[in-house]
Each structure stands twice: as structure tokens, then as C-alpha cells.
Amino acid sequence: MLKNVFGIAGTALNAQTIRMNTTASNLANAGSVSGLENEAYRAKRPVFRALVDQADLNQGFQSLGGVKVNEIVDTTDPVRQVHDPGNPEANEDGFIWLSNVNEVTEMVEMVAASRSFQNNVEVVNTAKQLVMRTLDITKA
DSSP: OHHHHHHHHHHHHHHHHHHHHHHHHHHHTTTOEESSGGGSOOOEEEEEEEOOSHHHHHTTOOSSSOEEEEEEEEOOOOOEEEEOTTSTTOOTTSEEEEOOOOHHHHHHHHHHHHHHHHHHHHHHHHHHHHHHHHHHHHHO
8 A cells, every 4th residue: 555655656756756857947048039930939738647547557657546647749839020130039020939838837847747747756755654653553
């Protein structure tokens, strides 16, 4: 039973770590520009999938539940075109394309991922305390 708790919390910790790393990458690329629209940086988001069926267990996942990152996708928000002929990245018409990263949205994502991560750390700590108390009871 506790093995499942640790396994589920472990998958959640891994998923939230990927979420935080993706958000950090988005923030790092928020100010990037490109001379071509299709080369402009687009914010990334992880897509989570619940681990609940027998097929997941057959693929080597040892817990009876949890979450995994199924894929990382680009957001669909449009990139912005700006006329900046002095920019070295500007195309022959003087336009650059800015990333579609919204810093406020990214900070909200980072806070949410951080809180989810901390909640799962608390799950692990509580389960560990329960195991330790159980061991103390059996010694007595």
C-alpha cells in the first residue's frame, strides 16, 4: 500500500519537475526574436496522462496510479510581428517575429507547478512518518 503512495507521488514529482523545466525554458526564450514567422519561439506545455490502466503497468510502471508527461506541445497563441528594420534578425521588409511567451502566464504556471511539487513532497514525508511510527509500534 505505501509502495503505491511513494510510486504515485514519485510520478507526480517527476511530472511537476518537467512542468517547471518547460516553464523555465519558456521564460528563457521570452525575449527571443526571429526573422521568419515559422522559426519564432512558441511556448511549450507538457500534456499529462494518468497512469491507471493495465497497459501502463505492463510497460514497466510499478504503481497502481500516477501521472506521466505524455508529450510536450507548442501553445497555439500567435507570435507577434513587429517592424524593426534596425534589428539584425529583421527580414528584407524590416519585420521580426517575437515569441508568443506571456511572462505573467509563465509565472502562474511556475507557482502552480511549485505548489503541486511541494504537495507531493508532503505526501512522501507523511507516508515516511507513518512508516516510522509503525516501526516504533512494532518494536514496543
